[in-house]
Amino acid sequence: MKYLLVVTVVLVAFWIWRQNRRSASDETPKAPPKGPSVPQIMVSCRVCGTHLPQTDAVAGQRGAYCSREHWAQAEQA
Ligand SMILES: [Zn+2]
Numbered sequence: 232m233k234y235l236l237v238v239t240v241v242l243v244a245f246w247i248w249r250q251n252r253r254s255a256s257d258e259t260p261k262a263p264p265k266g267p268s269v270p271q272i273m274v275s276c277r278v279c280g281t282h283l284p285q286t287d288a289v290a291g292q293r294g295a296y297c298s299r300e301h302w303a304q305a306e307q308a
Pocket residue numbers: 276277278279280281296297298301
């Protein structure tokens with residue numbers, strides 16, 4: 232009879248622990264923000280003025296360009 236009490240206490244403790252875990256995991260999965268969290272730096276092409284992310288731009292000595300053609304046009308003129 233003593234064991235039954237111990238088992239009951241363990242089961243209740245386990246049940247409470249599971250309830251706590253479940254409610255904690257329900258709160259955490261907030262949908263992660265989609266897309267880049269850091270705002271992208273936009274630059275404009277020195278030849279045609281097209282705005283594009285700095286990561287996609289062709290960097291030249293005089294500025295950024297939208298393509299290698301415009302980079303060559305401006306830097307090697
Ligand atoms: Zn351009």
